[in-house]
Amino acid sequence: MAGIEFHLDDAEATESLGRRLAACQQPGLVMFLHGDLGAGKTTLVRGYLRGLGHQGPVKSPTYALIEPYETGQGNLYHLDLYRLADPEELEWIGLRDLFDGESVCLIEWPQRGEGMLPEPDMNIYLSVEGQGRRLLLEALSPRGEQVAHCL
Ligand SMILES: Nc1ncnc2c1ncn2[C@@H]1O[C@H](COP(=O)(O)OP(=O)(O)OP(=O)(O)O)[C@@H](O)[C@H]1O
Ligand SMILES: [Mg+2]
Numbered sequence: 001m002a003g004i005e006f007h008l009d010d011a012e013a014t015e016s017l018g019r020r021l022a023a024c025q026q027p028g029l030v031m032f033l034h035g036d037l038g039a040g041k042t043t044l045v046r047g048y049l050r051g052l053g054h055q056g057p058v059k060s061p062t063y064a065l066i067e068p069y070e071t072g073q074g075n076l077y078h079l080d081l082y083r084l085a086d087p088e089e090l091e092w093i094g095l096r097d098l099f100d101g102e103s104v105c106l107i108e109w110p111q112r113g114e115g116m117l118p119e120p121d122m123n124i125y126l127s128v129e130g131q132g133r134r135l136l137l138e139a140l141s142p143r144g145e146q147v148a149h150c151l
Contacts, residue, residue: 003138004148010132014040017135018047024150025052025073026143028101030118032110035126037082040133041108044124045078048106052076060108066093075103081112090116122147 008014021031021044033041046058052071060080061067069076077098084090090113098105099118110117121144125136139148 003136004151006135006137007129008040008133008135011040011043014043014126014133014135015047015050018044018049019051020151021147022048022051024147025104026121026146027074027104028099029104029122029143029147030099030120031104031106031122031124032117032120033106033108033124033126034110035124036128039126039128040135041124041126042080044126044135045106045108049076049078065090066098073104077103077105078108079105079110079113080108082109084109084112087113087116120144 006017008017033044035041042058042060049058049069052073054069054071061078062080062083065079065081065084067078069078095116107117119140121139121141123138123140127134137148139145
Protein backbone atom coordinates (compact mmCIF):
# COMPACT_ATOMS: atom_id res chain seq x y z
CA MET A 1 0.00 0.00 0.00
CA ALA A 2 1.30 3.43 -0.96
CA GLY A 3 0.30 5.16 2.24
CA ILE A 4 -1.53 8.35 3.12
CA GLU A 5 0.39 11.56 3.63
CA PHE A 6 -0.47 14.55 5.80
CA HIS A 7 1.18 17.88 6.49
CA LEU A 8 0.66 18.96 10.09
CA ASP A 9 1.25 22.70 10.57
CA ASP A 10 1.54 22.66 14.34
CA ALA A 11 1.24 20.46 17.43
CA GLU A 12 -2.52 21.06 17.51
CA ALA A 13 -2.78 19.53 14.03
CA THR A 14 -0.83 16.48 15.22
CA GLU A 15 -3.17 16.05 18.19
CA SER A 16 -6.15 16.49 15.97
CA LEU A 17 -5.02 13.69 13.63
CA GLY A 18 -4.47 11.53 16.73
CA ARG A 19 -8.10 12.17 17.65
CA ARG A 20 -9.25 11.19 14.17
CA LEU A 21 -7.27 7.97 14.37
CA ALA A 22 -8.85 7.16 17.74
CA ALA A 23 -12.31 7.65 16.24
CA CYS A 24 -11.38 4.93 13.72
CA GLN A 25 -9.86 2.54 16.26
CA GLN A 26 -10.14 -1.20 15.78
CA PRO A 27 -9.76 -3.68 18.66
CA GLY A 28 -6.25 -5.13 18.89
CA LEU A 29 -4.71 -2.39 16.75
CA VAL A 30 -0.91 -2.35 16.89
CA MET A 31 0.62 0.88 15.62
CA PHE A 32 4.35 1.59 15.26
CA LEU A 33 5.35 5.26 15.52
CA HIS A 34 8.60 6.06 13.72
CA GLY A 35 10.51 9.33 13.73
CA ASP A 36 13.44 11.11 15.31
CA LEU A 37 13.51 12.61 18.79
CA GLY A 38 10.94 15.41 18.86
CA ALA A 39 9.16 14.30 15.67
CA GLY A 40 5.75 14.40 17.36
CA LYS A 41 5.05 10.76 18.24
CA THR A 42 3.92 11.43 21.81
CA THR A 43 1.86 14.41 20.64
CA LEU A 44 -0.04 12.07 18.30
CA VAL A 45 -0.61 9.59 21.14
CA ARG A 46 -1.86 12.44 23.37
CA GLY A 47 -4.45 13.41 20.76
CA TYR A 48 -5.39 9.76 20.34
CA LEU A 49 -6.01 9.34 24.07
CA ARG A 50 -7.95 12.62 24.22
CA GLY A 51 -10.08 11.22 21.42
CA LEU A 52 -10.87 8.24 23.63
CA GLY A 53 -11.88 10.58 26.44
CA HIS A 54 -8.71 10.45 28.54
CA GLN A 55 -8.30 13.81 30.29
CA GLY A 56 -5.22 13.30 32.45
CA PRO A 57 -1.61 13.84 31.43
CA VAL A 58 -0.01 11.83 28.62
CA LYS A 59 3.74 11.67 28.98
CA SER A 60 6.11 9.47 27.12
CA PRO A 61 7.00 6.48 29.33
CA THR A 62 10.68 6.83 28.51
CA TYR A 63 11.91 5.22 31.72
CA ALA A 64 9.03 2.90 32.55
CA LEU A 65 8.87 1.80 28.86
CA ILE A 66 5.13 1.30 29.12
CA GLU A 67 2.11 3.27 30.31
CA PRO A 68 -1.24 1.49 30.51
CA TYR A 69 -4.56 3.31 30.08
CA GLU A 70 -8.07 2.08 30.63
CA THR A 71 -10.32 3.73 28.09
CA GLY A 72 -14.02 3.51 27.29
CA GLN A 73 -12.94 1.23 24.43
CA GLY A 74 -10.72 -1.13 26.38
CA ASN A 75 -7.07 -1.21 27.35
CA LEU A 76 -4.51 0.90 25.56
CA TYR A 77 -0.76 0.53 26.06
CA HIS A 78 1.63 3.32 25.14
CA LEU A 79 5.20 2.05 24.80
CA ASP A 80 8.37 4.10 24.34
CA LEU A 81 11.32 1.78 23.78
CA TYR A 82 13.96 4.50 23.34
CA ARG A 83 15.81 3.48 26.50
CA LEU A 84 15.68 -0.22 25.81
CA ALA A 85 19.23 -1.52 25.65
CA ASP A 86 18.34 -5.00 24.45
CA PRO A 87 15.03 -6.30 23.02
CA GLU A 88 15.29 -9.26 25.44
CA GLU A 89 14.54 -6.84 28.30
CA LEU A 90 10.97 -6.84 27.02
CA GLU A 91 10.56 -10.33 28.53
CA TRP A 92 10.07 -8.53 31.84
CA ILE A 93 7.06 -6.50 30.87
CA GLY A 94 4.90 -9.44 29.84
CA LEU A 95 4.38 -8.58 26.20
CA ARG A 96 2.07 -11.51 25.59
CA ASP A 97 -0.57 -9.81 27.74
CA LEU A 98 -0.36 -6.65 25.64
CA PHE A 99 -0.81 -8.23 22.23
CA ASP A 100 -4.00 -10.08 23.12
CA GLY A 101 -5.98 -9.16 20.00
CA GLU A 102 -8.18 -6.74 21.97
CA SER A 103 -5.86 -4.20 23.56
CA VAL A 104 -4.51 -1.35 21.47
CA CYS A 105 -0.72 -0.77 21.44
CA LEU A 106 0.93 2.46 20.29
CA ILE A 107 4.70 1.99 20.18
CA GLU A 108 7.40 4.67 19.93
CA TRP A 109 10.89 3.51 18.88
CA PRO A 110 9.66 0.04 17.86
CA GLN A 111 12.99 -0.75 16.15
CA ARG A 112 14.55 -1.04 19.63
CA GLY A 113 12.29 -4.02 20.31
CA GLU A 114 12.99 -5.81 17.07
CA GLY A 115 12.34 -9.53 17.23
CA MET A 116 10.12 -9.22 20.30
CA LEU A 117 7.18 -7.30 18.83
CA PRO A 118 4.44 -8.59 16.52
CA GLU A 119 3.99 -7.24 13.00
CA PRO A 120 2.15 -3.91 13.25
CA ASP A 121 -1.22 -3.21 11.63
CA MET A 122 -0.02 0.26 10.80
CA ASN A 123 3.24 2.17 10.49
CA ILE A 124 3.31 5.91 11.05
CA TYR A 125 6.35 7.92 9.99
CA LEU A 126 6.79 11.46 11.33
CA SER A 127 9.42 13.92 10.18
CA VAL A 128 10.10 17.63 10.39
CA GLU A 129 8.87 19.59 7.38
CA GLY A 130 9.31 23.37 7.51
CA GLN A 131 7.79 24.64 10.76
CA GLY A 132 5.54 21.60 10.99
CA ARG A 133 5.64 17.86 10.41
CA ARG A 134 5.05 15.40 7.61
CA LEU A 135 3.17 12.27 8.56
CA LEU A 136 3.01 9.15 6.41
CA LEU A 137 0.58 6.43 7.35
CA GLU A 138 0.93 2.93 5.99
CA ALA A 139 -1.60 0.16 6.63
CA LEU A 140 -0.15 -3.36 6.73
CA SER A 141 -3.10 -5.58 7.58
CA PRO A 142 -6.87 -5.72 7.04
CA ARG A 143 -7.29 -4.15 10.48
CA GLY A 144 -4.90 -1.35 9.56
CA GLU A 145 -6.64 -0.82 6.23
CA GLN A 146 -9.99 -0.46 7.97
CA VAL A 147 -8.53 2.35 10.07
CA ALA A 148 -6.97 3.99 7.01
CA HIS A 149 -10.24 3.85 5.03
CA CYS A 150 -12.16 5.29 7.96
CA LEU A 151 -9.89 8.36 8.06
N1 LIG B 1 2.95 19.27 13.59
C1 LIG B 1 3.80 19.86 14.44
N2 LIG B 1 4.39 21.03 14.12
C2 LIG B 1 5.26 21.61 14.98
N3 LIG B 1 5.59 21.13 16.20
C3 LIG B 1 5.03 19.96 16.57
C4 LIG B 1 4.11 19.28 15.72
N4 LIG B 1 3.72 18.15 16.35
C5 LIG B 1 4.36 18.11 17.54
N5 LIG B 1 5.16 19.20 17.69
C6 LIG B 1 6.05 19.53 18.82
O1 LIG B 1 7.23 18.75 18.76
C7 LIG B 1 7.77 18.60 20.05
C8 LIG B 1 8.15 17.17 20.31
O2 LIG B 1 7.00 16.38 20.26
P1 LIG B 1 6.90 14.93 20.90
O3 LIG B 1 7.32 14.91 22.31
O4 LIG B 1 5.52 14.46 20.57
O5 LIG B 1 7.99 14.13 20.04
P2 LIG B 1 8.39 12.57 20.10
O6 LIG B 1 8.45 12.14 18.68
O7 LIG B 1 7.49 11.84 20.99
O8 LIG B 1 9.86 12.59 20.68
P3 LIG B 1 10.66 11.45 21.51
O9 LIG B 1 11.25 10.51 20.50
O10 LIG B 1 11.69 12.24 22.22
O11 LIG B 1 9.68 10.78 22.41
C9 LIG B 1 6.71 19.11 21.03
O12 LIG B 1 7.11 20.40 21.46
C10 LIG B 1 5.46 19.20 20.17
O13 LIG B 1 4.60 20.22 20.61
MG1 LIG C 1 7.82 10.61 22.65
